[in-house]
Amino acid sequence: GENVEQHPSTLSVQEGDSAVIKCTYSDSASNYFPWYKQELGKGPQLIIDIRSNVGEKKDQRIAVTLNKTAKHFSLHITETQPEDSAVYFCAAYLNTDKLIFGTGTRLQVFP
């Protein structure tokens, strides 16, 4: 069935370093790929998204890249700060109007 795989499940970096989270999807018809950030005790919040007609999108310290041929997309966070510590979820929209989430990555940024 359709699924989204996300790696790694946990990631620890030192403040100022970069963090990369990778996701792969199974449905070649997927056309929209959002990333959500979930802080402790809160609901997820959209931080960046990319559509299938674009290969890369950047917003300040975060960027997302998409490789449609390989069916994978990645989140890049540069100059990490302690407030970046959270759980990050990738997701992919299917043509059936369903959003499938990855299993999440717990990012810890150490000062």
Added chain:
Amino acid sequence: DGGITQSPKYLFRKEGQNVTLSCEQNLNHDAMYWYRQDPGQGLRLIYYSQIVNDFQKGDIAEGYSVSREKKESFPLTVTSAQKNPTAFYLCASSIRASGNSGTGELFFGEGSRLTVL
């Protein structure tokens, strides 16, 4: 302030009891969703509704029921038929149904944690 309100934040239930989780939004969004979050499994879709008086099953609908009598409200009932109901439940809404015609952005509530004793 506009947003999604879930209640209660924490709920304890005895086995065999039904429990209803509330979700209210004042964003004037057409679509509403219920997700279940378990450690290491991401977010799994239980039910969703694209319009008042209509809803569809998600991937794990068994043991759950919903209603959508008003645009702003989408309550979820966890019935005694749900074998493993202890979880974190998230409600979300979007401007309209997802897909090519929509932005796709989901706005989430802060969740309800259900524990079955």
